[in-house]
Amino acid sequence: MYVPPRFAQTDRDQCLALIEREPFGLLATAGDDGVPFATHLPFLVERRGDEAVLVGHVARANPHWQAFDGARKALAVFQGPHGYISPAWYATSAKVPTWNYIAVHVYGAPRIVDDAGAARKAIAALTARFETGRPDPWEMSSLPEREADKLFTALVVFEMPVVRLEGKWKLGQHMAEEDRLGAVAGLTREGGDVALADAMKPERETV
Template identity: 35%
Template sequence: MYLPPQFKAKDEQHARDLIRAHPFASLISTDDAGQPFVTPLPLHLLEEAGQTLLLGHCAKANPQWRYLQARPQAVVTFMGPHAYMTPQVYADLARVPTWNYLLVHCTVEARLIEHFDDKDRLLKHLIHDHEPAYADQWRGLPSDYQQKMMNCIVAFELKVTDLQCAVKLNQHRPECHVALKSRYAAGNDHERELAAWMDRLGLTADTPGSKEGA
């Protein structure tokens, strides 16, 4: 993706935190005609044995799993908080609007997961992420029903081979940081989350000494 150096996150923990806070991703691969094919879906971040993995599944009726089987390399994007930025945060009126955002872009290699027990393990990761109490209900369902549900999905493991994290918060314009942070802190959920990230990155001092890096 296009990533100006001033907006490239320098701490890999930022990417991990964004993925866990915003797990609803876009999985992008190519169909048989070479056109992009996109599936929105939640993914679980798993780090083990020195690898970064994303675990998920799609409906068996969704052809994306066949595309992944034929062409395992794909792209996953996680969109974090984002919001409009008004030029009114500048004292200088010769400014234009922009959009601030946090985004994680992963290149991945896909591997399909077919065995019932492996699928079950994957699903329990997702259940733990979003509704831990449901685990007991799932375990209590009849085995034939569980098998039927498993047969309706295709699970996959996406090994991250390259990761980029964009943190665009106007780091290169420290003269606007105080006014921008104030506006975002009083705004909607996305804006308040961006304000919290400005605090995390030290982008709150209205001086040239504000931290530039993410």
């Protein structure tokens, strides 16, 4: 990813926190024919001591899992708040439109989780992550064993140790403060992404 130094997010914890907030990512690998293959899916971030691992699953019918040999490199892309920025919002003139955004790229080599117990635990953890906060959370344990067996047979669970992280927080850091605050006000006034407006505030540059 092209990341000018002024937009680089070098705080590993901030990048991982973005993935935890926005877990639906895009996983891409290069096929044997050189053509990229990508799958959209939700991820969990597991912190194992100093190591961070992305955990996910794909349908067994999806051929993508055949590339998860623990050696072939992959890229997982996550996107935070983003939106169009009108030059009409700036305090000074002679500016052009742009798009502000937050993005994180994760590099690693996915590997299949062969242990059936670990695979089930991973699916249960992913489900619990998104059921949290519901008035009556659904649990994997409520699924009849026969149906659970069918489910896990139809899925391939994998994990991808994080080898490298790239974070890009393009939030107008290169603009004069009055222009940046004008863009924040414009986003807020015209119904733009509230999270983006909040992140663009000068005191929130690293958030």
